[in-house]
Amino acid sequence: MTTTFHRGRRLRKTPELRALVRETAPLLAEDLIMPYFVLETDSTAFRKPIPSMPGQFQLCLPELEKQMEKAVDMGLAYVLLFGIPARKDEQAHGAYDESGVVQRAVRRLKARWPKLFVITDVCLCGYMSHGHCGLLATDGTVQNDQTLSLLAKTAVSHAAAGADMVAPSDMMDGRIAALRAALDDNCLTDTPLLSYAVKYASAYYGPFREAAQSSPAAGDRKSYQMDPGNAHEALIEARADIAEGADALIVKPAGPYADILYRVREACDVPVCAYQVSGEYAMLRAAGMQGWVDEQAVMMESLLGLKRAGADMIITYFTEALLRQRLVR
Template identity: 75%
Template sequence: MTSFHRGRRLRATPEIRTIMRETAPLLVEDLIQPYFVVETEDQSFRKEISSMPGQAQLSLGQLEKQVEKAVDTGLKSVILFAIPAHKDDKASGAYDANGIVQQAVRLLKKRWPKLFVMTDVCLCEYMSHGHCGILSPEGVVRNDATLPLLAKTAVSHAEAGADMVAPSDMMDGRVAAIRQALDENGLTQVPLMSYSVKYASAYYGPFREAAENAPACGDRKSYQMDPGNAREALLEAYADLEEGADALIVKPAGPFADIIRLVRDHVDVPLCAYQVSGEYSMIRAAGLNGWVDEQAVMLESLMGLKRAGADTIITYFTETLLAQKLAR
């Protein structure tokens, strides 16, 4: 009889499947929970995000309550996004020492010194026009004029106590500008995790509601990457590493698992995958409607990101995973 591969030998029981699994199970340390913090005097303010069931805009008071529950179930890392009370064409709230993100950082670090607090460094939430940089009179984002504002923002976050800053704006040269500003202000030990590979993606739709940062004119395609490009991802990753990035982010995650693998195969620094709002919302909606087993699809999607090469994952499912003890 002709011999053939007996693959089922290593799949026969739960025990042998666990022993032979190539990709490690999700760990608590792998997961980063995003939070949307609202600048308001009403500390009871909590607004559910309709396009992201289970997620909410939170006042500082509500943020503290939410994080308290998550820490009790094992939360290790968060990343903060802002919804300021005031917006202008210079994004002045972004680098205000008493801005909403700065307040949130101080609150979280005072209450939970061991909680790893990251901040998203961008200007879009603070700009009256919703773009990630200074606009020219013709409506073009001015790259070099934006860099000092991003640097000031990162420094203000670090001075407030942020453990890591994560620039997401996609301006050329922003990593070098931020690294230099941090170092000049005595913040040499604050690491920088860059959204190096960030695509102009349709998967960001629900985030626009959550962060209230949709552009008032045009789009972000002139500074975020074209989804059809792969080799460009390596150029962006190498550029940010050369400028001083300590870790890199690929965003979105699931539809760009090939990019995660490509970057992982070419760089040795920690690599984070951002499972974005659209990915989360589609899985949640399908689960809520009974079309899929939400827990199973959630776990499979995240395992796929680890298999692709992600060391850590920013995901809105973090609290769910911890509460249900689905991460070790």
């Protein structure tokens, strides 16, 4: 019998055949970066669940180490640290204090697991009394250029403590050039920069603000984070950061911006990371806990979709769960 239509089902007949022709490789442990929230406290047993992010916690230093033990044994290789200081002020002193919570966490983790790859988030919002990512002028506007030196000091302090990579998330113009120069001037030339180059002013960050205690006291961050309606601007930001010295780029959020992730991957010749943010995680978890979706299947599909869109690496709060359930190798 002669047919004139395409028989695509021929290549879907068996699991073995589907695996043979699969275009996107399955998720691997080395694709994933696990974020942690470490809180500065004198307590040695502080472990506080984050209500809007079931399964995630604010952790003191000993509890952070305890939380990571099994994950490292199961293959956790990459972590991203967010610090929650005991005190905040208008100069974000805790961000670049050599004895700050992130700096101490880095030293502790690298001493315990020298081969663990530790990335630190470089931003000032969680350390500022007003909650913005930069210094404020008297009229309440964020001062871009005056903030750069504080961001540079923060990056240097993280790298000097042993961070393998620093990730500036502030979205100040020119910060990649400022950080690269400061790192080089302090004999930290080999420390790579993972830039939050394409970071949208998104409502999906809500649970993170609770977790990191970093909500602005007044106003919002729309003057320095990107407008969700813009796509071409993403390429401008990405190319600018590469020109300034970024070694890799982050697109954030991930799932709702998979089109942006794809555009950046196609346009840029550096590694690209997708950040599956707190709101994405919270929605999938909530639906799974209610029995409305198969949480494990949806989790895997959402992450595979990011890899298919072009992500070379993925920051996701599901990393520990994937390792624990042996869903990645």
